Amino acid sequence: MRALVAMSGGVDSSVAAALMIEAGYDVVGVTLKQWVGAGGAMPTAGCCTVSDAEDARRVAAQLDVPYYVLDYVDEFTEAVVEPFGASYLAGFTPNPCIECNRKVRFSALLDRTNELDADVLVTGHHARVKSDGDGWHLLRAVDGTKDQSYVLHMLGQPELSRIRLPIGEMAKTEVRRRAADMGLRTAAKPDSQDICFVGSGDYRDFLSENFPETALPGPVVDTAGVVLGEHDGVTGFTIGQRRGLGIAVGEARYVVDIDPAERTIVVGDYGDLLVDGCTVSDVSFTSGSPPADAAVTVKVRYRSDAVRATVQPSGDEWEVAFEEPHPAPAPGQAAVFYDGDRVLGGGTITGVVRS
């Protein structure tokens, strides 16, 4: 059995490769070249850089497995970077990692797995894939603090059956300890926090450079429409954001709405932020069909807990009704449905529902 391991140059995918070797697979390491700077060179700062690719290459050499850099720049630009800018222009807060997983890693690269004569695709994600008599399941990682099942919610049975996520079974400290035991150069490498194509800089700088329209100023208003100040581009804001509003008022204020057409940021108090539900598009289910029980838990941003809700279809979309009023999620982020540790599915938030 041959395993294609997507190696980013970080510790998780390094250890994932080593674990697959231990499990008896013939491992082939690959790094996706996803983004190039001016002149076509890979970026030299931030994630997905030349030095990351070199780390991956060196780890593969140490593990004595073949290693290749595969060119996904065109696919990545089209499927991730361009929609990233367009989404901000529409007043959304996109999650590019999800789009990359949906359209590049677990589609274009997964399709490549067979062509490259491999049986499974392996990544260093913190999540688990399990099978039983009912098919393949996507589960939260053992290490809840590192769980990445949220960004994998779009995977269905055809994908899950060909994906292995060995890191999801381990605590992060255990991953680092294994890397250190094996003497892997990535053992102590810091976790990547950045959006890979933005690098270590501010994503707003990236947007204003690549999508200049995102940097146009506009008013900041309260829920009654009173102008409180001016902002320098709606892309600096996300729904629920509290700090950095650039206005001086007594009580805590939150971004409660963004109107991209008028380039208006609406702020209000915590009560204005609470909503009863949200609408979700492009919904898919890991099992291939909706859950029998509409009562689920829902996670509406990467770093927040799942909350009780019911989900039901509503036209082309799905509607999520929170059991308790919930701070407004940001359109563009994913709503991911869980049954305990199991990911049921999810989609992209398109708007909020206030009753």
Next chain:
Amino acid sequence: MLYLDHAATTPLRPDVRDAMAPYIGERFGNPSGIHTTAQQARNAVEEAREQIAASIGASRPLEIVFTGGGTEADNLAVLGASRPGDGAIVTTAVEHAAVLESARFAERSGRAVTILPVDRWGRVSPEDVAAAVDDGTAIVSVMMANNETGVCQPVDEITRRVREVGSRTLVHTDAVQAFASLPVEVRDSGPDLISVSAHKIGGPQGVGFLFVRDGIELEPVIHGGGQELGRRSGTHNVAAIVGLAEAVKASVADRDRYRTQVGSARDRFEYDLRSRTNIEVTAGDAPRLASHTHVRFPGIAAETLLVRLDLAGVAAAAGAACHSGAIETSHVLDAMGVEPVAASESVRFSFGRDDDESTGAAAARIVSNVVEDLS
């Protein structure tokens, strides 16, 4: 492993390794010194220079300038011959990046640069070259044979035509790929500047030379302590230079056998592949080096094929490798008018001195099996 990437680099010849050994051992001297240790090294460098001059028919050993490889030799030729504000550069769209990027650098520094188009075989027409040259042209640079396709340029005719129109114009040729199989001989009617690299002919990496016809003064690219009569500063890499000379000697002596035997490997490979699978050989009907074949496999991405071939034990190449190892689109194929999709389905196989017909047959078996699996 069937290594079919000799256009990228070649294994060191055993006799070259033996010749180099003393200079990475007890004969460690810096040639620029007074004492005996230095003089031993100096003698080795000058002996290498004489050896190379004799091998290519240069009348004076000092016409050989040692460089850190073919790229540096190309830089020295293109930049050294065209001082800022003094003389235009004429070259072709299919040159190695060492020439093209040097020309673009010169252009940014204010020199006029003409990059000539090529036909569908990747050949520039001597008429076009002549038409682009006038008395203000400092240098014309046209490669002997292309590194990606192996297609040969009519360098002798181009040189003759340039001499008719540009009395002061120097002619440079990059002979890096061609040296192993084509005669590279200094003649009055031939080019004034010739670049050669050691590692394409069984020598070590990181060393080469530029033939500079007697009487031509080049502006140096690398400045410093004045080695190589000021034309290339920096302490000599003595072992590499000794290896270069040995590789040049061996390659020239072996050239006729090489062309015949390596050509039979390549021809058998193409013949067997054609009989088993659907391929298109790029510029297959143009004069080509015996070692190279550039093949399109319609419907199969070169990147996928190269990975699969590597896993199956065949080392081949596509385009030009960039720093990360991913494949870049070839400017050569683009200049030849090859459609991007065809370019992205094309792979270069380049045979080497130990290959023969049986190598070609074995390679064709593996390649056709992988292609069948991918089809």
